[in-house]
Amino acid sequence: MVTNFTWYNWNSSTLAVSYEVLNNVTDLNESSTTEEPVDPHQGSGEPYTLAESIIIGTILSLFIFVAVFGNVLVCVAVFKDRRLRHRTYAFIVSLAIADLLVALLVMTFAVVNDILNKWLFGPVFCNIWISSDINCSTASILNLCAISLDRYIHIKDPYKYKTFMTKKMMVIMISTVWILSLTLSFLPIHLQWHRNAEDRYKPLPENLCVMDLNPVYSVVSSTISFYLPCIIMIIIYVKLYCAARSHVKEIRKTSFHMPNGGKGGGSGSKDHKAAVTLGIIMGVFLLCWMPFFVVNLVEAFCKCVPILMFKILTWLGYVNSCLNPIIYSIFNKEFRNAFRKILFPDSCKCVRPKRNGYAQSSRTTSKSLISKSEYIMQSVENGNRRDCKEPLCAEGTPL
Known part of the structure; x- marks a missing residue:
């Protein structure tokens, strides 16, 4: 392989520019290999609007x-x-x-x-x-x-x-x-x-x-x-x-x-x-x-x-x-x-059952009602009471 040095030396300014460009390309390649790690999960497209x-x-x-x-x-x-x-x-x-x-x-x-x-x-x-x-x-x-x-x-x-x-x-x-x-x-x-x-x-x-x-x-x-x-x-x-x-x-x-x-x-x-x-x-x-x-x-x-x-x-x-x-x-x-x-604490309330049309005294009947499972729960919807599916109040239910 023959190398013609005289041809390279005829224009020193051109050689200097070429050498500078070569250095820039080399530096770019080296920086690309040492840059920060790339997120393997990025590249998902354009950012969200x-x-x-x-x-x-x-x-x-x-x-x-x-x-x-x-x-x-x-x-x-x-x-x-x-x-x-x-x-x-x-x-x-x-x-x-x-x-x-x-x-x-x-x-x-x-x-x-x-x-x-x-x-x-x-x-x-x-x-x-x-x-x-x-x-x-x-x-x-x-x-x-x-x-x-x-x-x-x-x-x-x-x-x-x-x-x-x-x-x-x-x-x-x-x-x-x-x-x-x-x-x-x-x-x-x-x-x-x-x-x-x-x-x-x-x-x-x-x-x-x-x-x-x-x-x-x-x-x-x-x-x-x-x-x-x-x-x-x-x-x-x-x-x-x-x-x-x-x-x-x-x-x-x-x-x-x-x-x-x-x-x-x-x-x-x-x-x-x-x-x-x-x-x-x-x-x-x-x-x-x-x-x-x-x-x-x-x-x-x-x-x-x-x-x-x-x-x-x-x-x-x-x-x-x-x-x-x-x-x-x-x-x-x-x-x-x-x-x-x-969430709805007032939707079901404990009420005392009536006997002969009169509500019993809570003091005299509370223990007996709980022990005999006579408390019922009623829910209030639009002012009207209907029986809840749940038979007992929490207070009258044993552990």
Whole structure:
């Protein structure tokens, strides 16, 4: 190869300009390789317009309001209504607290992050936000596992349930749920185990907060916090539902030989309804969270999930936090009555029955009425009273 130096030297100014351009191109290439990490979930298109931001923000804020209001209502109902002070409802309160934390610690900041397409709350709170997301979703499904186990033992062997499910055991189970959830979320995230080895301890850009998980952590965390508990929960529920059905059949056979057809099927009917309600809660939970966890595994390996799909499936999981109170109010009569008393305290009032057209003295009859279950509840609608379906006032109902 022949090199002609005399040709390059005939115009020194041209050579200087070419050398400067070459340096600029080299510097540009080097800066492109060392620039801040790119958000794998960005590139979702143009930023939202003002109208789009208002509409999306209103809808997502409505989800947050329903989740906060509904789950607070569940907690208040359990603490105020004496008929809900059962050990099973302690697990329901724990589930409601997990859903409430999803709304307050996760959904609230996710609205701002998704609408503005940037993180405004700093890198430290970014780790707390991601950890809270993993922690609350894990606590939800583990609480559902605890509820399934509690109901199964109660239906399978009520006598064993009384000796097994003591207050101490209940506290141990709920504590285990939350400790395990915290261990699977806050510890790995703050130790940077969820990131690749070469990116570990590298600070993220200030305006970026994404759940960028390496394949190992994604598989392990998803298996422990979702897939394995789901399998266990489904197995327990199938056994629970079969036990509830057999329990109802046995009670019906027994009541068939009782005088007047027997009316002792209440317990079996309650067990069956409890199993159905629990099944609906589990089904809704799986419907909301299963797509996200499937896509989350795919994203950990291929980094190919569109941002819009990832956001929609994430919010589908968040919506589950506001659905459980709605399910309780529709399918659980005890919760429905408790909600009605809290929201409409004047709709049902205790009235004293009249004898011979005169109301009895409250001082002389209150104890006897309560002991003989003679109190009735009446609701007031447009000035007219009609009998409530609920037979007793809360004050006259034993624990």
